Amino acid sequence: MAIAMLRKKDVGRVLRAVPRLIDLPDTSMWIDYDAEADVLYLSFRRPQRATDSEMRDNGIIVHRRGNQIVGLTILEASTR
Numbered sequence: 001m002a003i004a005m006l007r008k009k010d011v012g013r014v015l016r017a018v019p020r021l022i023d024l025p026d027t028s029m030w031i032d033y034d035a036e037a038d039v040l041y042l043s044f045r046r047p048q049r050a051t052d053s054e055m056r057d058n059g060i061i062v063h064r065r066g067n068q069i070v071g072l073t074i075l076e077a078s079t080r
Helices: 008-022
Strands: 030-034 039-043 052-055 060-065 068-075
Touching: none
Parallel strands: none
Antiparallel strands: 030 039, 039 068, 052 060, 060 068
16 A cells, blocks of 8 residues: 555554554565455565465464565454
């Protein structure tokens, strides 16, 4: 989502998420959202090159390369 497309309420939601985002272990992150599928993709490495993925019961898929988490896929993201 382009920053220019953010609405006022969206900016507030992003700002409320900032404390959680800065607590993540990586300093660089790429965020992609597929509105049609309602899926949020967080990548901590580009390219991820995940060697393993684990679907959790809470609808989050954790992507790993060895012991390192390289990304997350969050299903039904708008309801979280």
